[in-house]
Amino acid sequence: MSFAKHMDVPIARTSLLESEVQSVMEPLRSGWLVQGPKVREFENKWSEFTGAKHSIAVTSCTTGLHLSLAALGLQPGDEVIVPAFTWIATANVVEHLGAKVVFCDIDLETFNLDIQQLDSLVTTKTKAILPVHLFGMAADMEPINAFAKYHKLWVAEDAACGFGSRYKGQHVGTLGHTGVFSFHPRKAITTGEGGMITTQDDVLAAKLRRLRDHGAAMSDLQRHLGARPYLLADHPDAGYNQRMTDLQAALGSAQMNRAFDIIQERRRLALRYDEAFAKLAWLRTPVHRAGYEHGYQSYPCLFHPESVKPNAVFRINERRNAWMDKLQKVGISTRPATHAVHMLTFYREKYKLRPLDFPNAYAANHCSISLPLFHGMTAEEQDYVIEQVVESTI
Numbered sequence: 001m002s003f004a005k006h007m008d009v010p011i012a013r014t015s016l017l018e019s020e021v022q023s024v025m026e027p028l029r030s031g032w033l034v035q036g037p038k039v040r041e042f043e044n045k046w047s048e049f050t051g052a053k054h055s056i057a058v059t060s061c062t063t064g065l066h067l068s069l070a071a072l073g074l075q076p077g078d079e080v081i082v083p084a085f086t087w088i089a090t091a092n093v094v095e096h097l098g099a100k101v102v103f104c105d106i107d108l109e110t111f112n113l114d115i116q117q118l119d120s121l122v123t124t125k126t127k128a129i130l131p132v133h134l135f136g137m138a139a140d141m142e143p144i145n146a147f148a149k150y151h152k153l154w155v156a157e158d159a160a161c162g163f164g165s166r167y168k169g170q171h172v173g174t175l176g177h178t179g180v181f182s183f184h185p186r187k188a189i190t191t192g193e194g195g196m197i198t199t200q201d202d203v204l205a206a207k208l209r210r211l212r213d214h215g216a217a218m219s220d221l222q223r224h225l226g227a228r229p230y231l232l233a234d235h236p237d238a239g240y241n242q243r244m245t246d247l248q249a250a251l252g253s254a255q256m257n258r259a260f261d262i263i264q265e266r267r268r269l270a271l272r273y274d275e276a277f278a279k280l281a282w283l284r285t286p287v288h289r290a291g292y293e294h295g296y297q298s299y300p301c302l303f304h305p306e307s308v309k310p311n312a313v314f315r316i317n318e319r320r321n322a323w324m325d326k327l328q329k330v331g332i333s334t335r336p337a338t339h340a341v342h343m344l345t346f347y348r349e350k351y352k353l354r355p356l357d358f359p360n361a362y363a364a365n366h367c368s369i370s371l372p373l374f375h376g377m378t379a380e381e382q383d384y385v386i387e388q389v390v391e392s393t394i
């Protein structure tokens with residue numbers, strides 16, 4: 001079959017309405033650029049959408065994860081269980097607090113924590129689990145929370161990709177002690193860079209608000225609007241500056257007005273791929289499980305799932321790469337879904353790890369592939385990807 005025309009389809013594309021672009025003008029014109037009324041508005045909309053009691057906007061998901069662990073009280077020498085297949089930031093924040101990363105392998109069907117392995121990883125030093133809702137698929141939170149409760153561990157959800165993801169009816173980020181979302185442009189809602197911490201705990205929320213703002217007991221805006229000009233805030237904590245600006249929050253808040261539509265559109269696109277690729281035995285598309293609503297931050301697949309065994313990974317990896325090159329030549333951008341963190345130099349050397357210490361993370365690193373999926377993708381673009389994938393000879 002020959003294709004009428006060549007198209008360029010990116011892995012993701014930021015799609016903003018003109019009204020969303022214009023929303024940034026409001027803080028620019030008002031002169032209030034730092035964390036202020038727009039941040040509060042964005043946080044309120046986030047809480048309403050996710051059902052979180054508290055939403056706290058920060059500069060990125062990474063800083064939000066760091067802040068969460070700091071607020072929970074993680075200390076040097078503590079251990080934190082982290083999936084071996086995730087973005088490196090999930091592990092880095094543990095290192096930044098002087099604690100030790102303990103990797104856990106993943107389930108290759110979901111790309112999330114393999115809960116069967118938790119038992120073998122817990123020690124007297126374990127203080128927290130960092131489950132990741134990777135690519136918009138919720139981690140299996142019920143057993144994770146039960147395990148954490150039994151061992152008295154904190155659960156800090158990495159919900160970077162979790163916007164629109166629900167687990168047994170509940171939005172991710174509201175299931176653990178804290179949850180943190182990302183607004184990087186590859187996510188469904190973007191503020192350029194940015195993050196949102198969610199928690200149901202009043203005391204923790206107050207601490208998180210202080211820590212993001214130099215440890216101040218009172219925000220800039222409160223002081224600005226307050227009656228007594230001589231008032232200086234007290235600083236009960238040695239905090240950080242992880243405040244989101246009102247420029248970013250204006251953009252995020254404007255997108256929240258179509259949050260449901262964005263999620264619906266991403267689900268519709270994913271469903272079209274699912275149907276189109278259902279007969280391709282060599283490509284495992286994202287799984288559907290009862291009780292899980294996928295947010296489709298991306299569309300991660302596993303190449304030749306039937307043959308992904310440790311001794312075959314290298315060979316399948318070569319074929320996957322050749323296929324990715326082929327797609328690139330016809331204008332379609334793809335990516336490995338993410339990386340196996342235990343194989344990256346810092347962790348490999350620090351903890352003396354080998355690829356096969358976490359065989360599923362190793363396999364996912366080498367054999368996963370994300371196809372283009374983003375709201376604003378045209379039917380023509382998706383048809384083109386479908387045609388090229390279905391017609392591939394590999």
Ligand SMILES: Cc1ncc(COP(=O)(O)O)c(C=O)c1O
Nearest residue numbers: 060061062087089160182183184
């Ligand atoms: C699973 C995961 N955790 C953390 C992050 C870090 O997010 P940010 O770029 O907002 O710091 C990302 C970013 O892609 C991610 O995918």
